[in-house]
Amino acid sequence: MAPGTTTMTSGIAGDTILKVEHLSMKFGGLMAINDLSLEVRRGEITALIGPNGAGKTTVFNCITGFYKPTMGMLTLQRRDGKEYLLERLRDFEIPKLAGVARTFQNIRLFSGLTVLENLLVAQHNALMKASGYTILGLLGLPAYSRAVDASIEKAKYWLDKADLTDRADDPAGDLPYGAQRRLEIARAMCTNPELLCLDEPAAGLNPRESAALNTLLHQIRDEGASILLIEHDMSVVMEISDHVVVLEYGQKISDGSPDHVKNDPRVIAAYLGVEDDEVEEVIAVELEGGNH
Amino acid sequence: MTASTETGHPNVLAKAVREGLFAGVIAFFMFLLFVGIETYQDINNALVWRTRWGLLAIFVAVAAVGRFLTVGFIKPHVDRRKLAKAKSGVLEISENKSFFHRHFLKIALVFLLVYPFLSLLIVGKQGSLKYVDNFGIQILIYVMLAWGLNIVVGLAGLLDLGYVAFYAVGAYSYALLSSYFGLSFWLLLPMSGILAALWGIILGFPVLRLRGDYLAIVTLAFGEIIRLVLINWTDVTKGTFGISGIAKASFFGIWSFDTGSANSFVKAWGLSASSVYYKIFLFYIILALCMLTAYVTIRLRRMPIGRAWEALREDEIACRSLGINTVTTKLTAFATGAMFGGVAGSFFATRQGFVSPESFVFLESAVILAIVVLGGMGSLTGIAIAAVVMVGGTEVLREMSFLKAVFGPDFTPELYRMLLFGLAMIIVMLFKPRGFVGSREPTAFLKERRAVSGSFTKEGHG
Numbered sequence: 001m002a003p004g005t006t007t008m009t010s011g012i013a014g015d016t017i018l019k020v021e022h023l024s025m026k027f028g029g030l031m032a033i034n035d036l037s038l039e040v041r042r043g044e045i046t047a048l049i050g051p052n053g054a055g056k057t058t059v060f061n062c063i064t065g066f067y068k069p070t071m072g073m074l075t076l077q078r079r080d081g082k083e084y085l086l087e088r089l090r091d092f093e094i095p096k097l098a099g100v101a102r103t104f105q106n107i108r109l110f111s112g113l114t115v116l117e118n119l120l121v122a123q124h125n126a127l128m129k130a131s132g133y134t135i136l137g138l139l140g141l142p143a144y145s146r147a148v149d150a151s152i153e154k155a156k157y158w159l160d161k162a163d164l165t166d167r168a169d170d171p172a173g174d175l176p177y178g179a180q181r182r183l184e185i186a187r188a189m190c191t192n193p194e195l196l197c198l199d200e201p202a203a204g205l206n207p208r209e210s211a212a213l214n215t216l217l218h219q220i221r222d223e224g225a226s227i228l229l230i231e232h233d234m235s236v237v238m239e240i241s242d243h244v245v246v247l248e249y250g251q252k253i254s255d256g257s258p259d260h261v262k263n264d265p266r267v268i269a270a271y272l273g274v275e276d277d278e279v280e281e282v283i284a285v286e287l288e289g290g291n292h
Numbered sequence: 293m294t295a296s297t298e299t300g301h302p303n304v305l306a307k308a309v310r311e312g313l314f315a316g317v318i319a320f321f322m323f324l325l326f327v328g329i330e331t332y333q334d335i336n337n338a339l340v341w342r343t344r345w346g347l348l349a350i351f352v353a354v355a356a357v358g359r360f361l362t363v364g365f366i367k368p369h370v371d372r373r374k375l376a377k378a379k380s381g382v383l384e385i386s387e388n389k390s391f392f393h394r395h396f397l398k399i400a401l402v403f404l405l406v407y408p409f410l411s412l413l414i415v416g417k418q419g420s421l422k423y424v425d426n427f428g429i430q431i432l433i434y435v436m437l438a439w440g441l442n443i444v445v446g447l448a449g450l451l452d453l454g455y456v457a458f459y460a461v462g463a464y465s466y467a468l469l470s471s472y473f474g475l476s477f478w479l480l481l482p483m484s485g486i487l488a489a490l491w492g493i494i495l496g497f498p499v500l501r502l503r504g505d506y507l508a509i510v511t512l513a514f515g516e517i518i519r520l521v522l523i524n525w526t527d528v529t530k531g532t533f534g535i536s537g538i539a540k541a542s543f544f545g546i547w548s549f550d551t552g553s554a555n556s557f558v559k560a561w562g563l564s565a566s567s568v569y570y571k572i573f574l575f576y577i578i579l580a581l582c583m584l585t586a587y588v589t590i591r592l593r594r595m596p597i598g599r600a601w602e603a604l605r606e607d608e609i610a611c612r613s614l615g616i617n618t619v620t621t622k623l624t625a626f627a628t629g630a631m632f633g634g635v636a637g638s639f640f641a642t643r644q645g646f647v648s649p650e651s652f653v654f655l656e657s658a659v660i661l662a663i664v665v666l667g668g669m670g671s672l673t674g675i676a677i678a679a680v681v682m683v684g685g686t687e688v689l690r691e692m693s694f695l696k697a698v699f700g701p702d703f704t705p706e707l708y709r710m711l712l713f714g715l716a717m718i719i720v721m722l723f724k725p726r727g728f729v730g731s732r733e734p735t736a737f738l739k740e741r742r743a744v745s746g747s748f749t750k751e752g753h754g
Binding site for chain 1: 613
């Protein structure tokens, strides 16, 4: 899989895979996201960070179709140049047509199915087509058995990447926590996504598992998929992401490289909880510094 | 600890006596109104009541003595055996299963194939009517129904309380189309399956966005609607009178089983007239239909659609995040389950020769669902065993005249069928909360196929 930036033909800037414009989400009287615009660049790891309740997961749910946004436009451009307006697709069409896969903050595996079966379920649409919507598959045509073999090969590939080959035949619910996180990512990758959305992938992992996760994410990026992730653990964010977007109270307060964001006074204020007037001071000092 | 587990130890015996008395007291109050008092009509047709202290005393005594023996002797005995086993280091889950255990399915299939002839040999033509029809065919109809419902409830995790509606659609499809248009059984068998599947889709389309309890209530209502339509649409269905004189199935169009017919089966083979041949023929038809249901279920489970059903039972939201259209997936499960219900229904109509709305009450849905739950949701073997126990059990209860020796000559075991039925279900659910076969067979494997313990699988909630 070559990073397909060269095949870009039309529409939005060539290296942008997802463009969020003026996204707003209202729950009753609560404005969870307020006029948010951001871009996810192809082949990069973009991190979405912010304090608790900043609206990160809401943004995710809008992108992956679990919420219908109150306002705004979400444009996804696939490698072949096709554009999809995500807010107009039904939830299951977003992974199927637009190639966006996601994981969940509280892991959602098929715990009663084996690890291998979890990865096969993820290839449902491809296998459904190969089995002629079940009818041809029931007759046992060779084209279908070839598709099955290919799906198992793909599952094996991701099992290997996620270091789960030894446990392929165990029920998913039986895996330790870190392995479940990796399996959920592997399962999402089996849908052939171009954009992978990870909701707090490092939550609850020990340092070793966290390091293994970082390697896995880098491998996924190097194979051409773009990654958008929510993360609380700043060390993870700073280490793996190419681009960071910071949210607070449903609004973007900073956007840029990890180094830029780390030193942004508004981000520091948001994370350390500085009083509002102090923020003004901090910014003023920063601006003066910048003017020199 | 060791002292208290020994039999005959004063502590244990005292405890057993105490618990026995306690059980007796509970039984007394429980059965006081159920058993101790009986209402009947006197000569003037007035409702009066009389007491049955003797029978009540027997019930209480059975409960008290049973509890005494359980606590005092049986439980210490079981504990000691467990302790001995633990000491000897033999694992409870042994890899060396017995011959019977390993080849259970093959043995069961061979037994079913020779069963009608076995009963013919042992009890003769007239006697085997009961064994082939009441036991064989009756149980197999429920096996097929339960396997059909298993696709909806056991695999896809959709709670369907109105499954009997599709059974009714199948039965009435056959009854009406054969008596109005004279279509043959072999044409109508698949057709009633298709019609039932169609009704499954018609019901499923608006309903399947509901989940859990709400879905259960709507399916329950659908079952009742179908029954009420059958009762009230008297022009077509003849209402509560039902449709009688439904055509018998023919021997694939070659021979007929009607006694007066020119090409009758009995005449062609030079046999003496008896209805047992028809029953044996029906037995093999329903056996073949059951095998077909099992085969399709097993094949579908290994197809992407079957995996999607099970994934749906485990986590619907995760399914949607993987691009699975949950509405069509649910719909196919509903339609496939309904189809098998419909086929079973048309078989039921031809076997009875008579259908009426009486046969399609809610209790039937409940019994079929109970068989699925008792057998272990998703497991074909477990469900078949549960059907034998539940349906065969109620039939056996009719025969249990020896109970009269315990409870007195007036005791009619049939009247207590439902009571014993409930009791048996509670006992099974206490000891096997996941049903007879709680584990699930994975549909694909890399190195070895290992059953997935029931503690990981979910029941589904929509």
